[in-house]
Structures are given as structure tokens and as C-alpha cells.
Amino acid sequence: MLVEVWWVLCVLVLGHYQFSLAVPIPHEPCPSYDSFSKYRTNKHLSEGRHQLPYQRPVEGCRKFQSPVLENTIARLRSKIADPDLFRLFENAYPNTLDTAILWTGFAAKYGTGSVDTNHTDTTDEDLAFVITGDINAMWLRDSANQILSYLPLLQPSDSPQSIAAVFRGVINLQSRYIKIAPYCHAFQPPPESNITLAINHAYARNKVNPPYDRQLTFDCKWELDSLASFLHISTEYHNATGDMTPFIKYQWVETIRVILDAVEAMRTATYTPDGHIAPSGYTMTGQTDRATETTSNNGLGNPVKYTGMIRSTFRPSDDATIHQFLIPSNMMFARYLESASLIMEKITTQTTDPAKMQEAENLTQRMRTMGREIRAGITKHGIIHHPLFGPIFAFEVDGYGSQNLMDDANLPSLLSAAMMGYVSPRDQVYLNTRLFALSEENPYWMHGPVFSGIGGPHLGPMKAWPLAGIVRIMTSEDGSGEEAKEEIRGLLGATDGLGLIHEGVNVWNEQDWSRH
Secondary structure, X not given: OHHHHHHHHHHHHOOOOOOOOOOOEOOEOOXXXXXXXXXXXXXXXOOOOOOOOOOOOOHHHOOOOOHHHHHHHXXXXXXXXXXXXXXXXXXXXXXXXXXXXXXXXXXXXXXXXXXXXXXXXXXXXXXXEEOEOOEOOEEHHHHHHHHHOOXXXXXXXXXXOOHHHHHHHHHHHHHHHHHHOOOOOEEOOOHHHOOOOOOOOOHHHEEEEOOOOOOOEEEOOOOHHHHHHHHHHHXXXXXXXXXXXXXXXXXXXXXHHHHHHHHXXXXXXXXXXXXXXXXXXXXXXXXXXXXXXXXXXXXXXXXXXXXXXXXXXXXXXXXXXXXXXXXXXXXXXXXXXXXXXXXXXXXXXXXXXXXXXXXHHHHHHHHHHHHXXXXXXXXXXXXXXXXXXXXXXXXXXXXXXXXXXXXXXXXXXXXXXXXXXXXXXXOHHHHHHHHHHOOOOOOOEEOXXXXXXXXXXXXXXXXXXXXXXXXXXXXXXXXXOHHHHHHHHHHHOOOOOOOXXXXXXXXXXXXXXEOO
């Protein structure tokens, strides 16, 4: 039972749970979730050492209501013995459904990207707009991870009020977004929702090629893990339900083709054989005082040689890469490209459209060939010899022999390689890498009296991310359970008494944290 409880608690953090704004309900405006969740109350405290407050919005202010979720919380009340641990679970696990599902509905009959909101007819294609915490925009990576937290609750259902409908809605809306701008990572509300567009003040300071329409796209950083996240949620939905509808009936096959074409353009070396600069699928420069918000060489990034891997201009933390072959993101993309190819292969036997059948056959082969080539590139260029730990995975490489040795808390990370199924948790290179990532040899390992864990340049030194602590628990092979218990104690003591999971926590000052 402990494994089940902690799997559920762990996955709730993997979606970057942050605060969001509640929308009004008739006659009684809902308070801002941002406002009331930032402050500790002395009401309804847990009976444990930390006395954590109850932090869910009142029922009428919750964005998406799920009886399955409420039954699960009620069932686990008697299974999680520690009252503080249960309170943390009770507050955090429903947070996405409570606060971040800003809209669910159906695609307009001709609503495939048009900003016209005068829709008079709809299809049966589910859509779900999931915001990333404090920003009313939808990140591909974050929305996938947020909804994947509810994978243990996912069952086949045609009901638009079901968890399954939310999964389908995310897959279908992400499919639309990717077709609009495959190199972008964050998008505006769909026109069907009639939600006011978010304003990105960095738009005028950034020069992105190919350019994007800010009426449709919120921000455009090329992060390989964004497309990998679409493959991930597609795979998990199919495996859990067996439902092929989102993949056959709508635009999924075409979206996969767009993905493969986009990443193929980012596998090239910087230079052509005759010494010219090779075309790049994406370039970006930004006017900023933060090095992590822009790139070198007029948007091309640091030079690379061909390795079979895919260049990623930015990391999942939204920080620029140093060397563009970001190993964790390539791991994730290869892993879920391979599993998504099984869906594509099944389409060849279930579609009645000869053209779609032929395209699915071709795409299946492209997906599997590319997955093998990425894996070969990681094995050849991404494993280096560390003087203390032996062979480990580098964080970033360039194909010339340069490497960046570190790990970052954001997912995918090197620490998460076994969790995502890229390698066995007992793979020796992975075990060596795990020891490195959780040591002071990792330049972004933070340790102090409040909490110890992996951080990253997004928040800078001193801030450890509870997210990385959760991944540490999920990848632990410690049979005694002591590693997990120590991490649990740290997580419970790092909420600043609020009973919520923070983005980052100062390891020397629990009151210095970001987001929750």
C-alpha cells in the first residue's frame, strides 16, 4: 500500500503544480487561489508534527469535479497513517483539477486554429485547456505532466465529465497546437473557450524564426521535451484505455508527421560538408539580462556535429542549453517515439482509409528508425568517464567531445531516466549517474538544514526543487526504505507550514520559496 500511496503522491508533483486563479461562480465570487493559499490559517490543521492547513478551494470554486478523485482521496485517508503526509496529498493531488482546468469543451466544426469565436456548430472532439499555474497559457510539457498525475484514475469513458475526456482533450488540443507551431512550447486559449488571451511581455524582445502568431501562441522556445510530452500522454492514454479514437478520428497521424519533420530539421550539424552554415529549423535570440533566456551565434546556439540526436535550444526549465544535444530530452523523445509507434502500427490495421493506412505504415518505420538512431547517438556521445563515478550520462554534449556534467531538477532529467523507462533502474551507467546527480559533484546539488536536493539555473543556487526529491523516491532501489523515508521527512518540512509543494525552496530558509 505504501508504494501505491507514494506513486500517487509522487506523480502529483511531476506536473509543476503551481498556483492558479479561480474563476467566479454565480452570486458568490471565488477568492483568488493565489491569495488564500499563500497564507497559513489555523483552521482545519492536520494533527501531525507540522500541523498543515487544508488548502483546497471550496467545492463550488473547483474547476473540474471528479467523483473518482474524491473517492480516491477518501479511500486513502485510512491508508496514509501520517496525518501530515495525508494532508499534503489531500491538498496537492487534486490541485490541477481544482485550479488549472480552465476550460473543457468540444472543437468547433471549423475551429482548427481560427481566432473567430462565432462558432455555431461543434464536433465531438474533446478539448481541454490546462493552464500552467500562475500563467493563463498552456505549456505542452506541463499540461501533459499535470494530467498524467491522474493516470491511476483513468478508465475508458465517453462522458465529457470524465478523467478520460480530460486526457483526450489535452491530446487533441496539443495536436492542434503542434500543427500550428511545432517549435513552440506554450499556447493561447483555443478560440472555442472565449478566454481572454494572455499577454507575453517578452514577445517584442525576442526574435524567433520561424515567426509565430501571438494570437495563437503564447511563447516559442524550442524544447524537445515538449513534443516528447505529447508522445508520452498519447502512449499512456492508449495503454490505459485501449481507445483509438483520438488517434484515428482526428489529426493525430498528421501531427506525428509534423513532429518528425520538425525534429529532423534539428538533427543537422551546424556546418555543411563544404563549410557553410547549415539551415536550422529554429533560431532564437532575446534581449535580456539573463544568459539563460537567449542563445549564442545569432540564434544558432553553440556549434554541433551530427550525432543522430536532436538539438534542443532550451531545456525543460525554459533555460537555454549550453550544448544543444540535451541528453535527458533525447532519452525521453526516443523512449516515447518508440512506444507511440505501436499506436501508429495499430492504425494501419484499424483504419479504412487507404491513404491513411499507407501514411501510418511509413510513419511507423520513420519513428522506429529515428528512435534507434537517437539511442545510438546517446550511447556513442552521451556516456563519458567520470574520475569518481566511472561511466555516466552527460547532461549535454555537442558531438565534438565537449560535455556539460550536471543534472537539473526539471523533467526530463538524468535522474528520471529509469523512471521514464529509457533504461533499467539497475543499469550500471544509470546507477553511476544517479550517484553523481545526488552528490556535491553535481554543480546544482543544494544542501542545507531545511532541505537537500537538486536545483538548477532557473532559480539559481540555494534553491532545491521538491520535484527532484520525488523523482529520487521513485527511482530508489534502497530495499530498507531509508532513502525514501529521509526524502519524505524533507518534503514535509519544506512547505513553510502551508501544506503545498513548492517549485523551489531555499535550503537554508524555508520561508524563501517560489510557487506552489
